[in-house]
Amino acid sequence: MDLLLLQSKFTITSLKILQINKTDAGGGAAVAANRLNRALRRNGVESKLLVQDQHRDEEGVYPVGTGFTYKQKAFVRFAWERLTFLPYERNASVRFAFSPANTGIDITQHPLVQEADVIHLHWVNQGFLSIETLGKLLSCGKPIVWTQHDMWSFTGGCHYAGTCLEFLEFCSYCPFLRKSGKKDLSAQIFAKKRKIYNEAPLSIVTCSKWLRTLSQESKLLRRKNFYNIPNPIDTELYAPRDKDVVRERLGLPKDKKLILFGAANVNDPRKGMRYFIEALNILAENFPVVKDNTELVVFGKANAETVKLFPFKTHSLKFISDPETLVDLYSSADIYVLPSLQDNLPNTVMESIACGTPVVGFSIGGVPEMISHQESGYLAEVKNSLSLATGIYETLFVSDINKLGVNARQKAVDCYSEEVVAQQYKAVYESVLK
Missing domain, CATH: 3.40.50.2000 (Glycogen Phosphorylase B;)
Known part of the structure; x- marks a missing residue:
């Protein structure tokens, strides 16, 4: 119908x-x-x-x-x-x-x-x-x-x-x-x-x-x-905020590229943690400029054992439920990464793009409906760690990330x-x- x-x-x-x-x-x-x-x-x-x-x-x-x-x-x-x-x-x-x-x-x-x-x-x-x-x-x-x-x-x-x-x-x-x-x-x-x-x-x-x-x-x-x-999402609440201001509020560095990752059940194969870690290792081993200038921000259920597997300096913020803090968090990041292998219409992607933060993720489920490849984010090949690493690198260091963010925000306002x-x-x- x-x-x-x-x-x-x-x-x-x-x-x-x-x-x-x-x-x-x-x-x-x-x-x-x-x-x-x-x-x-x-x-x-x-x-x-x-x-x-x-x-x-x-x-x-x-x-x-x-x-x-x-x-x-x-x-x-x-x-x-x-x-x-x-x-x-x-x-x-x-x-x-x-x-x-x-x-x-x-x-x-x-x-x-x-x-x-x-x-x-x-x-x-x-x-x-x-x-x-x-x-x-x-x-x-x-x-x-x-x-x-x-x-x-x-x-x-x-x-x-x-x-x-x-x-x-x-x-x-x-x-x-x-x-x-x-x-x-x-x-x-x-x-x-x-x-x-x-x-x-x-x-x-x-x-x-x-x-x-x-x-x-x-x-x-x-x-x-x-x-x-x-x-739906409240696009009045979930909206871009000044990056320097929110980073200072959260105690995050102002002179680094920040990758945001929301860890749910890290032991669930469907969440794609393996591919995310592999992608980060590819970047750390092959692009010194990335490792020297990029840090990881993780919120959710990431235990100490998981954090040790990340090859980047990691800021672990645990579980966050307060919407105001979440908006600060999304606004503080340069990109949000979603390595899920099967998902419907992820709330985290919606929250991120509403805050003007581009998303890099696998082209699965409803994610391609939310992200326009290389226009508002990056869609990587499913279960391909190299493709995910490429998406992270290109979005952070090659693309016009401000334009991606503006397009992402407009998608959220128009559709959600x-x-x-x-x-x-x-x-x-x-x-x-x-």
Whole structure:
């Protein structure tokens, strides 16, 4: 369906939209759901966000429940799902890459669900909604919009399928499972999803064209209505700041080129840490000017062992959640590097370009939709450390980096600003209610 035909500047202030996500903080889906809820509210939509785990006190965000007993039960559900998956997992590396969704809560009688005109799902795994309770929500008689933040909705349990294409027809012989076969756990989960999706009034939103293509081709969702809408970002907050001022504020050198890197789970092969380290070594060994004039800034979950592998002087800033500090951080850097091997529409790329900082990354997932090669950043060949090193070098020392930054910022304003994205979602909500 062509969303452009639906876009208009109408108001739907009388409608009640309920966003549903596991948590309001921690993880890309939580950030995206929160930002969308905020963007809609700022643009005249009565939107609320319902979460299992609330970590912040913010207007428009509500927990399913409160109190010690409620939180204890939520933890037990999470732990039970992980424990029951242990006999099936291929090894520890896939432990959180596969969600069997065999336990969860029924939220259909929650007052916010009852009053909503449209239910808008986001990321609902890890003990929040089971396939059974998801089915109850899908059959509650209200139109359902589901924004996909990964591939879980149309696979037999994995969040990213890698090179596996079993989801196109029927999941089985799953590479995530210890004992895979025609009737393995993925096949069982796939069959359960097919049953609850069959007659559900479900409309799918994908944040990237890459994920839309996969989702439309999948056996489970190919008959549903599809929309392609990116996540929003506050481009008034995420905007360029004076580089010298923010570097002084963060205690970073003013006379060096700074490469920014956000480390999530460094042990997850999908994050591409191996290729990033190899690329840095290529630069350090072959270009003395780079090593002498460049330093690395890392935020997130980079442990001491990982930092030792970087051949450049490294400033480790740990995990940062404060938006003001994040804007300072992106503005302080000359480039941001994203070595991920599979991703949807990364929030970190959006944040970086909104701050006018060019991104160097592999040409995977939704990243090519966010970066114009050598116009607003650099797209390297996938799993090619030399190509990634070339992108870092050219962007830092050859390209007109100021022009790249201006173009990157314009892309964020034109495509991802709150008003732009909110108008697209308004059109979707009106469409599903017709």
